[in-house]
Amino acid sequence: MAEAATVLVVDDDAGFRAYVRAALEIPRFRVVEAADGRSAVTVALRERPDLILLDWRMPGQSGITTCRHLRAETELAGVRIAMVTGLDDERDRTLARHAGADAFIIKDPDPDAMVFQVRRLLPPGARAAG
Known part of the structure; x- marks a missing residue:
């Protein structure tokens, strides 16, 4: 059986994390939070995820700042x-x-x-298990 693609869900809302986990576990993605x-x-x-779903607005450190920190890690370049x-908003997309x-x-x-969005964004070869 193929190893499932790993998706990291980053969100301060536990309900949203649970929603994404439930949605992605049906097609058998591995979800970490x-x-x-x-x-x-x-x-x-x-965890070395294949994809990170990163909330924009979080207390303490925003998703934008977190994105910059993630991109600074050479081990996470891909x-x-x-x-x-x-x-x-187009301005938000640009940021x-x-x-x-x-x-x-x-x-x-x-x-x-x-x-659908997760499947679209996964790198080639990454997929749900099974």
Whole structure:
């Protein structure tokens, strides 16, 4: 059986993390979590995810700052990062790109939409187990 792609979900909202976990475990992705930006770097270095879903607005350290910290880690150079937010403004998209984000995902209550976005953003060869 193929090893499942790993997705790191970084969000201060435990409910949103649970929603993403539930959506991604159905197609059998491996999901790891971090509740804030500071722990996200530690978890990413330990788990080496294929994709990081990074909340924009978190207390303490924003997603933009966290994205910059993740991009500064050479061990994570190939990891894709998607900023996940309720914001939808071209200025925000530009800021996210300048911070090193590969994509910008608007929070969507449809779990199928989340799975679609994750599949689209995974690097070639990364996929759900099974």
